[in-house]
Amino acid sequence: MFKSILVPVAPDHPERLEEQLAIARALAGDDARIAVLSVVETVPLYVAAEVPTVVFERAEDETRAALEKALDGTGLALEVVHGHAPTVILDKMREMAADLVIIRSHKPGLSDWVMGSTAGRVVRHASCSVHVIR
Numbered sequence: 745m746f747k748s749i750l751v752p753v754a755p756d757h758p759e760r761l762e763e764q765l766a767i768a769r770a771l772a773g774d775d776a777r778i779a780v781l782s783v784v785e786t787v788p789l790y791v792a793a794e795v796p797t798v799v800f801e802r803a804e805d806e807t808r809a810a811l812e813k814a815l816d817g818t819g820l821a822l823e824v825v826h827g828h829a830p831t832v833i834l835d836k837m838r839e840m841a842a843d844l845v846i847i848r849s850h851k852p853g854l855s856d857w858v859m860g861s862t863a864g865r866v867v868r869h870a871s872c873s874v875h876v877i878r
Contacts, residue, residue, distance in 0.1 A: 751764045752833045844872060
């Protein structure tokens, strides 16, 4: 059983969190810590300069509300961080000394073939076990 589990959830897919948490609970040992993390990708400056700040703030508020609703009644807290998702997830994994990361994958698109997916990068660079949900 695992003692420190990181559950990164895509900010645009709060409906997927329930399955991740069910797996985390099934694999968690007694007194295990489960941390839920969502990373809001940093917007490139050339985009941010053209879009009013309120648009980004509203989107983040809606995302946070949907994720907190998904976590309602679980006793778990949500941490929302801005940055490059794979980097932030790997940093958080090391910071909390996670022994398991439970991450979702998706059908790869063109950008994944060119740049790689978040789940793929986490799998390749993680220092602990990674459970990928397809």
